[in-house]
Amino acid sequence: MRVATSTAYSQGVTSMNTQNYKLNKTMLQLSSGKRIVSPSDDPAGAARVLGLNQAKSRTEQFQKNINTLKSSLQIEETALNGVVDTLQRVRELSIQANSDTYDASQKAIIGLEIQEHFEAITAFANTTNGNGEFLFGGFNSRDVPFENIGGVVNYNGDQGQQFLQVSATRQIASGDNGFDVFMNVRGSDNANPASTAPMSVFAVVKELETLLRTSQGTAPETFRESMSRTIGNIDKALGQIADKQSGIGARLNATESQENVNEDYLVQLATTLSETQDLDYTEAISRLEREQIGLQASQQTFTKIQGLSLFNFI
Template identity: 35%
Template sequence: MRIATSQIYASSLSTMENQQSQLLAVQQQISTGVAISNPADNPLGAAQAVQLSATSANLTQYTTNQNMALSSLQLEDSTLSSVTTTLQSMSQQIQSAVNGSLNDSDRQALAKQLEGERNQLLTLANTTDGQGNYLFSGFQSTSQVFTNQSGGGVTYNGDLGQRTVQVAGSRQIAISDTGAAVFMSVSSVGTSAVAAGNSGNSGTGTISAVTVTDPTQATNGHNLSIQFDDSTGSLTYTVQDNSTTPPSVLSQDQPYTDGSPIDLGSGMNVTISGTPVKGDQFSVTPATASQNTSVFSSIDAVISALQTSATGNPSATANLQNALQAGLTQIGNSTSNVITTQASVGGREQEVKALQSVTSTNSLQITSNLDDLVSTDTVSAITQYEQISNALTASQKSFATTQQLSLFQYINP
């Protein structure tokens, strides 16, 4: 078989060009430290690199979301701590007025002090995150959460939405609680029924807080009333459950004894002291009843009671004591609700911190895997470079020698 000189030249040139190309590619890997600069270098590795890069980007976004969620939860946690402290301080001050040792002037001063703390509580309820977003307004993050009503009380301007953030592939976490849930409602669990006296009572009867005598029977869902009468010739009372239609009588015309417990028929009792008169009424309502749930309404009722003159008027003094006792229970229930919410916030904080640790570990692993895949193995690349360089040198020398192979060199002149 005869091989033309041109074929030898073309084959040698192709081999050297291929080796030169390989040499430049390896040289680029060494200089840049990148083993895969385009998909053609390693199609399978390039596909894996794209997948790892996407995973890394997701983890980076989750890290950002987790940091934001934790910051928001920590701000809410701190705010709720301040709310709890304020409510507990108000309860202590109201308790100081329950014993009846304060005169009208003292109660007026206490009412002013409570007004200041109420304003402080309203400021806390309207806390923002520093960027103009209100913590407790639900999805209405730019709307002021609470505004004072002209006739007393507050208006809630938010909604019932709970803002969430994606903190992991399959986990969204709530980063806020609504003002309605924190300041305008309470749970029936862990709270006390509210005992109160009718503001129109003309006797001197005062009602105590509810005492649970049988936890297995006690409920916090019945609207009970205690009515006094003297038609039998002596003072009696009737306990009635107004939660049913028609109302059901639990006990009727029971003789009244000052300071003796009154059985409410549901594992609870109260004590009424003093001397009620015919027509006086007392109530025991669930903690979740609408009139008992707004902490601002409870505080306003206490302030109004303290501003009403009672010195020298036994009936007015008794009504004041009943109003203060009811306010204490209501504010205590609201405090329990805030503490429960804060516990939930703390649990979410711990979850986010745990996710931060997991995400950080996964990010480091993905980064390491991606680096191993696309980064140049310098030792291996240099070895390969030397091998290709030596092969190219051999090819060049072989081609130079081949050029000299001709029959004409052996013809003597």
């Protein structure tokens, strides 16, 4: 069969281009460390890598959410610890004042200290996180949740509870709203002992302050009865805060457990990704050497083909 010079020339160019493409592809694989440089290299493998990277990205976002969640819960835990410490001090003072050995002026002085603790509890209730958001405002985290107007603390937040996604199928509450924490104590109001309406932690403390500062002229028996009821309210307030602290502790434990699960999953994803897309350097370097030799051979062959024209022999 007769082969034209142009055909041989074309075949030589094609051979060189093919060898050069293979060589460049191998060099790109070596420089990137990846076996799959483009989807056409391994369509099934490329689809699997895409899915694995998406799972990795989602899980990394869950870990970021967990860090935010842990920070928020820890700040809330610190704030409630401060409330508990303050209430315990208030309780100590109330027991101390509930004695016939203290006269009205001494009780009034204790009442002044109670007032300071009242302000402290209000400040704890208006605690913010690192982003300037109020912990106890519910969904309304941008506005001050508790406002003291003439000794009466009003709640301006809502009863919502914010959650953060920590896995594909799990959410954990990042805080508690102020109504559930501070405004719903099942106490007994001295002004209306028969009432079953809930009291706020602030009202409980303010009631104690009022009792101590206005004890002048109050019958001892009436005073002790009112103080006993108020001390009972303080105990209920402490119990309610303790319940919230227990809930925070449980959520922190759950968060840390999920964090470990996510970390293990990320390790598994990294291993699978490596097995799917990472390059076998030993094989690739050996292939590179073969392809370099192939390209050199194609170039040498093409050089000889260029010299086969009959005009070179005239």
